[in-house]
Every structure is written in C-alpha cells, then in structure tokens.
Amino acid sequence: MKRFVLCLSLIGAVSTAADAWPRRSMEQFRAREMRREGGPPLRDIQRQWQGRMPGYDYLGSDYDPDQGSYRLKYMRDGSVSWVDVDGRTGREVRRSPR
Numbered sequence: 899m900k901r902f903v904l905c906l907s908l909i910g911a912v913s914t915a916a917d918a919w920p921r922r923s924m925e926q927f928r929a930r931e932m933r934r935e936g937g938p939p940l941r942d943i944q945r946q947w948q949g950r951m952p953g954y955d956y957l958g959s960d961y962d963p964d965q966g967s968y969r970l971k972y973m974r975d976g977s978v979s980w981v982d983v984d985g986r987t988g989r990e991v992r993r994s995p996r
Contacts, residue, residue, distance in 0.1 A: 938988045943968060946988055947981055954979065967991055 940959065947970055948956060954972035961968055962982075970981045982991040 938985075940968060940985075943983055943985075943988045944970065947983065951979075951981070961985070965991075 940961075944956065944959065951972050954974045957971040957973055957978070959968050959970045965982075966985045968983045968985055970983060972979045972981070978994075980994040982993070983989065984991050
C-alpha cells in the first residue's frame, strides 16, 4: 500500500513538472532570442538596478515574453517592490510604489 501511494505521489509530481516545463522553456527561448537581437543580458540589468535600489534586497526576476520585459523584485522593511524593465534597452517601464 505504501508503494502504491508513493507511486501516485511521484506521478503527480512528474505531471506537475511536465505542465510547467513548456511555459518556462518558451520564456527561456524568447529571452535568448531577445539577447541575440542585441538586448542587454539579465545580469547587466540586475547590476544596473541594484545600484538604483539602495537598501533593498534583490529577490529575483521573472521574464514576460509577451512584453519582452523583466520584472525585478526587491524587498525592504518587509515590503516588496517591483521594477518592470524593458529587456531590449534595460530602461524602466513601470515601478511599484517605493
């Protein structure tokens, strides 16, 4: 019985990962294509914005392939702030309240 339950839980984990894979794969593909077209690499964008967000901790980023932009996430004093950055130029598109 324990083996049966273990098999079912593994099947569920694999199907969940398989469902998420195509979306992440397409986002990564579009990010690589944008980089080939001359956009700055994400690490350069992150470095540029870290200097503009003193006192904030960098939490990570998401890529929006439809807009060609990155959403950088920062935290200070328990409050999360987002900066949307054009992936082609590195310029700010939108920022949540600071």
